[in-house]
Amino acid sequence: MTVDALSSVCNLGVLDSLSQSSIYEILEAWNSFCLITETIVEGDDVNLSTFYSKFQSDVSSLCKFGLRSLVEEQFLKCLQDMLEKHSAPKFWKNFDAYNDVPHAEMNDRSMQEDEVELLLCKALEEISREKQYQEKCLLMLVNSLQLCQEDNTSVEGRHLDMEKIFFSKYRLIVSSVLMTAMPRQFTEILHQYFKGRLEELSTIMAGDYEENDESQDNSQPRNMDIDGIYDQKKTLENKLVSNIGMVVHNLRNLGFTSITEDAYASTIFLLLKDKVYDLAGDDYRTSVLESIKGWIQAVPLQFLRALLDYLGDSMSYLSPKSTKSPLASTPSSCFQKSGKPSEGIVRWQLRLEYFAYETLQDLRISKLFEIIVDYPDSAPAIEDLKQCLEYTGQHSKLVGSFISALKYRLLTAGASTNDILHQYVSTIKALRTIDPAGVFLEAVGEPIREYLRGRKDTIKCIVTMLTDGTGGNNNGPGSGDSLLEELNRDEENQESNSLDDDINTDDKQTWIDIQRWEPDPVEADPSKGSRYKRKVDVLGMIVGIIGSKDQLINEYRVMLAEKLLNKTDYDIDTEIRTLELLKIHFGESSMQKCEIMLNDLIDSKRTNTNVKTTINQLSQTGAESREREVSFEVIDATIISSNFWPPIQDEDVKIPEPVDQLLSDYAKRFHEIKTPRKLLWKKNLGTVKLELEFEDKTLQFTVTPVHASIIMQFQEQTSWTTKNLAAAIGVPVDTLQRRINFWISKGIVAESLGADSNDHVYTLVDDMADGGKSVTNNEALVADDDAESSVASVEDQLRKEMAVYEKFITGMLTNIGNMALERIHNSLKIFCSTHPVYDKSIQQLQSFLSGLVAEEKLEFRDGTYYLKK
Incomplete structure (x- = not known):
């Protein structure tokens, strides 16, 4: 230097x-x-x-x-x-x-x-x-x-x-x-190394884990061969951990601690994710959470313990120095058997378990729509999801994801109202398990309720689902059991489980609520009150779609009347049981008219027996000597109190003279027995059992009186023109053309063009080799799609009742120009406080106004109604 x-x-x-x-x-x-x-x-x-x-x-x-x-x-x-x-x-x-x-x-x-x-x-x-x-x-x-x-x-x-x-x-x-x-590919090389080694180690350790499970299940000691295999596996396991430990040790000495632990940590998490997907998959009928936690203990934590022991570390370099997460549970029981674990292992366990909960939660949330479709068979998957959400607290992820799935897969024009309603009921039951207070169910259910309110057949489908349990879908969920019966069983179970003779139930529940109080989550509707004051009521949420129980009861009356009028016997046990359940939920006064309708069927059976007995006694004593072409035994009358039934559709029809005479005699005997009451026959209603005899076969049908009158006219002559046949049975030509299509579809009658293009010719088919078949009552009624209902629909009744208010509405719109729905509703309540009194709900008013819009009397733009110009 x-x-x-x-x-x-x-x-x-x-x-x-x-x-x-x-x-x-x-x-x-x-x-x-x-x-x-x-x-x-x-x-x-x-x-x-x-x-x-x-x-x-x-x-x-x-x-x-x-x-x-x-x-x-x-x-x-x-x-x-x-x-x-x-x-x-x-x-x-x-x-x-x-x-x-x-x-x-x-x-x-x-x-x-x-x-x-x-x-x-x-x-x-x-x-x-x-x-x-x-x-x-x-x-x-x-x-x-x-x-x-x-x-x-x-x-x-x-x-x-x-x-x-x-x-x-x-x-x-x-x-x-x-x-x-350092080259860019080195990190990936580390990932590939740890991935290969840990997969190999996972195979060895997982084999030990499965064998331990089997030995515990069988409660049998392992023989020498199994012990030898076990020792061999432990040797391979120790050798592999030593090799991995040496690599980790060398990498850490070179200053690669961070990327090294990141490499094997990410590999462990990837293996754990694959294991969760492998165990869970698309199987929703088995709980997998405990199996996943067991695998965590048997494979990754066992590896980490061995690795940290080899490196001489009591804590992992990556172990966070912060305090333990409040979401973390206490260490699993397996730690208690092998002594207190190191802090590094405890932290690793918490990280892995949280990742497993979150992964399983995301997997179940992504498949929640299918899980709810399979409910209650998929109850184990719902229970797993509940535990995951309690651990992670990510309920908002469930709400957002499930609402998106509903809008994309369910709330579409291609989905039937029945399917939507059944999915809604399953959603209520499934989410009630996750959140008994119904906070998140309110958020998830609102799009379904809003969509169903816009469908015209929602009320009818709800009533059908409540009364027969199938919603018109015999193969759908809930088949065979009425939803009301299930709700009634649930209510009884809840009441029996909450009984306590030693302490007042209300006081006890209040004390429990005070101890368990927590603020509602951010997704909760503040207008609904505290979560502990709410109770998830399936029927209440179903009725909430309609907005008024009166509309549901009116629809039920119409459906019940239609069902009773089409009965071929007096068996109404099912209807009585359903009515009793409805009375529990809606009150006896609301169901009074329905109860009278059922009583009419009971009285009809008794009256029918009395009338026939009286006529038979007169015939035996000689007081009644006139011969009849048709016996009284072939007639069963349903006698109704018309003031308590929905409006009945009346249609003039000429029935064959022998049958008409039979009805007159029946009415006469009834008057004699029930003086001063008289019978007024609705000749277009009821069912007729026919037997048509041809040269080579005999066919049986159960049809309406109009269909029976049409086919019986062909006894007099085998060919009729449209006008002549319509005049013979006393119905309009268009009605005849709709009704005769039933016989044409069965191959009994053939249709051809007449001399006049507007007047067709109907001819009885002589050769029945390829035509005709026996049908049941249900098949006959379903086949006659164009036939009018026996009872006026709720919409028709509402239109008739609301017609008196049409002038008021027209006058208000003329003076004001345009009005919103709520304003029209409030104005009618003010101006129609005397006869006619306005007592309709806002939903009924909206339905009536929609009818006026359809008739082009009103216009609806930007949420307000205008007069049609």
């Missing part, structure tokens, strides 16, 4: 104060120090002991003249230069083969199993060996510097501090040099 070079690190004034011999001594020591440093650093496993004496002498001489910092800097610079020019390039050159390998090929299993492991292990061994040699060189410098301070006090403490400082600086240099030159 020259004087000029020395002046760069020393004050020139200091040099001036040194003697020539001192300067010469410094230069000689420096040159010798630099030469030895370069020799040992660039050498390959040089015998350091041969240089130690001279090296220590040179360091001592330089330190004597205050050049210690220069010595330290120069030595570390030589180590860094060696790393930058030789060690680091040599290490990274091992991975040059993968510079241009696409990411997809990096995931190739054959590569990760063999090439990556051999390549990574070899490269790490080489650079670790070189690093160990450089650390020996550095230790030689540290020892030399320590000898220079032996005359100072507290030597031992300073020696330890010096060693820590130097090695800390050196590790930082190694990490910086390697990180600066």
